[in-house]
Structures are given as structure tokens and as C-alpha cells.
Amino acid sequence: MTPSLRLERRIIIIAIAFVLVLFGLAALAINMFHVGLPTCLTDIKPFQKGELITHSPDHYEVHYVARMWEFDPEEVVVPAGSTVDVYLSTTDVTHGVILLGTNLNLMAVPGVVNYARVKFDRPRDYQLLCHEYCGTGHERMAAKLRVVDPATFKPNEPKAPVQQPTDPGYRLLEAKDCLTCHSIDGSESIGPTLKGIYGRKTKLANGATIVADDVYLRESIANPSAKVVNGFDDVMPKPELTEQEINALVEYLENLK
Ligand code: HEC
Ligand SMILES: [Cu+2]
Incomplete structure (x- = not known):
């Protein structure tokens, strides 16, 4: 081995040893002195x-x-x-x-x-x-x-809960899984929001525009494919509901402002 090669090998060994010592010190800091990365306060x-x-x-x-x-x-x-x-x-x-x-x-x-x-x-x-x-x-x-202006300032009131969990209509929406596709607070979902649906002008997939009245609500629930809302897919399953349950749902939706 030539002297220059020997020198090179020595340098490489020193460099590796140096890195190992650094890792060792880091391990020591973490284990003995409990130095850690900053915790994320968020x-x-x-x-x-x-x-x-x-x-x-x-x-x-x-x-x-x-x-x-x-x-x-x-x-x-x-x-x-x-x-x-x-x-x-x-x-x-x-x-x-x-x-x-x-x-x-x-x-x-x-x-x-x-x-x-x-x-x-x-x-x-x-x-x-x-x-x-x-x-x-x-x-x-x-x-x-x-x-x-303090005179016009309204303190941030906690948002009034839109749903009344005790309402039989709401309980039905929940029990029949309507809420997986429909919101009652105006937010978008798989289906149109049910908030303010009563009396709402709705464009249908066939181009017609209807106003959601009792008859329409009843039909939309009992026979979802009869009229499909424009922009939505005809994916609403035909629910198994008694006449009474449909009445309760329609009544609930009429009052869901
Ligand atoms: C799998 C998702 C899904 C479920 C579950 C579902 N719906 Fe729908 N619903 C939709 C979609 C999508 C539309 C819009 C297309 C259409 O008109 O069929 C819709 C439309 C409606 C409409 C008419 C909306 C409008 O803007 O005119 C009513 C009312 C309605 N659903 C009520 C219900 C009720 C009540 C239930 C529970 C018994 C229910 N839906 C369950 C997806 C769903
Ligand atoms: Cu930024």
C-alpha cells in the first residue's frame, strides 16, 4: 500500500469514528439528559x-x-x-x-x-x-x-342547536339513516340539505322547477326516483316507512327552517 492510500484510509476511519461519536453523544443526550425534540403544542x-x-x-x-x-x-x-x-x-x-x-x-x-x-x-x-x-x-x-360599535355588538352566542333530539321527526331521520346523506343545518352532503326545504324552489334533473310542498315532500321521501333534484345522483334508497312515519317526517321538514 502506498503512503497516500494509507493516509486516505486513515482519514476515512477518522471521519467514520467522528460520525459515530456524534451519534453516541446524541443518544446520550436523549437518554441521560432527556433532551427531546420540542413537542408540538398544537x-x-x-x-x-x-x-x-x-x-x-x-x-x-x-x-x-x-x-x-x-x-x-x-x-x-x-x-x-x-x-x-x-x-x-x-x-x-x-x-x-x-x-x-x-x-x-x-x-x-x-x-x-x-x-x-x-x-x-x-x-x-x-x-x-x-x-x-x-x-x-x-x-x-x-x-x-x-x-x-359597542352599541351594535352582539356577543357571540353559542349556535342554537338546530335539531331537537326529542322531536319524533328528528328521531326518525336519525333512525332511518336519512342523516347520512342529508344535513339539517344547511351544509352540503350527498343529498340536498333539508334545512328550509319546505317552500324551496328546486330545479329538477328533467329541467322543471318545482316548489317543495307537502305533496312533493311526501313523494320525494316515499318514491325518491320520481323526481330527482338537479345536480344530484338518483342514489336515495326507497325507504321502508309506514304512512305514519312519512307524515311525521313531512311535518318535521315543514318546520325545519
Ligand atoms: C344514500 C343517500 C340518501 C339517503 C340515505 C336518503 N337520501 Fe334523500 N336524497 C338523496 C339524494 C342524492 C337526493 C337528491 C336526488 C333526488 O332527488 O333523488 C335526495 C333527495 C331527497 C329529498 C328532496 C330534496 C330536495 O331538495 O327537493 C328529500 C325530501 C329527501 N331526500 C328526504 C330523505 C329522507 C326523509 C330520508 C330518510 C328516510 C332520506 N332522504 C334518505 C340521498 C339520500
Ligand atoms: Cu402562510
Whole structure:
């Protein structure tokens, strides 16, 4: 073996030994000193979802969750004169968050919850924007913070439950699996939402437009393929219902505003 080859081999051995020592030190740090990667706080409540918490009529707390490419909550309304504590976290990559027209400017860093306090004196609409490039949807990433006149401010009431679980009509919808394809709160599903169906103008697949009255509701339930709503597939199964059950369902739907 030539001297230069011997030298090369020695260098390789030293390099490998160096890497092994580094791995050994890392293992030592983890096992003896319990050094770990930072835990992601977004996995821990209350920072999984965005929310507005009311502490008092002029003190609020907002948990903003940034993710590609939106903020949760999308819109927050507080009355003028309030102090807002903003907590910010991200569920994916790093985002930058600026509330235009204020000095709120925070980074949303994975695993970290950042905080700032803002006071709003006058009614005004503010834009919350992402100013750290975070992917193709970056420019769309925005949310609204509206500061309104305290006289017109309506506290965020918890959403009134749309369903009355004790209502026999609702129980039937549930028991007959209607709710797997239909919502009663207006949201989209496999079938049209049943919210506000009574009196609704509906375009049918055959081009005709009908107004949903008793007769139509009864027919849609008892014989789903007779009239198919435009834009939906004729997939609703013919349900096994007694005359009484159909009546209860129709009556329930008539009152589902
Ligand atoms: C497998 C999914 C599915 C199930 C289960 C289902 N539906 Fe439907 N339903 C649909 C679809 C899709 C439409 C729209 C196409 C059509 O008109 O047939 C529809 C249409 C309707 C309509 C007319 C809607 C409109 O906008 O005019 C009513 C009323 C209705 N369903 C009631 C019910 C009731 C009550 C049940 C339970 C007994 C039920 N559905 C179960 C899928 C379903
Ligand atoms: Cu972003």
C-alpha cells in the first residue's frame, strides 16, 4: 500500500469514528439528559382549533390557528374599546401573521404558541394576513377582524342547536339513516340539505322547477326516483316507512327552517 492510500484510509476511519461519536453523544443526550425534540403544542388543547373567548365585555382572547392556507377563526368580531389577547399557533409550516393597521406582527412557528395583546379603540375592519411565503395558496391566506360599535355588538352566542333530539321527526331521520346523506343545518352532503326545504324552489334533473310542498315532500321521501333534484345522483334508497312515519317526517321538514 502506498503512503497516500494509507493516509486516505486513515482519514476515512477518522471521519467514520467522528460520525459515530456524534451519534453516541446524541443518544446520550436523549437518554441521560432527556433532551427531546420540542413537542408540538398544537396537539394539545386549547390550541388545536381557533376560537374567541369572552373574558368580559371589553376583554377577549382569540386563539388563531394558522394552516395552509387559512386562519381559524376566519372572522372575529369584538366591540370597540376592547383588549384582545391573541394566541397564535400553526398546524403545519411557519406562517407570518400581521394585522394590518396595528402593530400586531407574529410568527406562527410549528410547536410554538405566540402571544400579543392589542387594544382596539375605534370601530374598523382589519385584515389579518400571512406575510411569510408558505406555498401556492399563500396570497389567499387572510382573515378578518371586525371592531364594531359597542352599541351594535352582539356577543357571540353559542349556535342554537338546530335539531331537537326529542322531536319524533328528528328521531326518525336519525333512525332511518336519512342523516347520512342529508344535513339539517344547511351544509352540503350527498343529498340536498333539508334545512328550509319546505317552500324551496328546486330545479329538477328533467329541467322543471318545482316548489317543495307537502305533496312533493311526501313523494320525494316515499318514491325518491320520481323526481330527482338537479345536480344530484338518483342514489336515495326507497325507504321502508309506514304512512305514519312519512307524515311525521313531512311535518318535521315543514318546520325545519
Ligand atoms: C344514500 C343517500 C340518501 C339517503 C340515505 C336518503 N337520501 Fe334523500 N336524497 C338523496 C339524494 C342524492 C337526493 C337528491 C336526488 C333526488 O332527488 O333523488 C335526495 C333527495 C331527497 C329529498 C328532496 C330534496 C330536495 O331538495 O327537493 C328529500 C325530501 C329527501 N331526500 C328526504 C330523505 C329522507 C326523509 C330520508 C330518510 C328516510 C332520506 N332522504 C334518505 C340521498 C339520500
Ligand atoms: Cu402562510
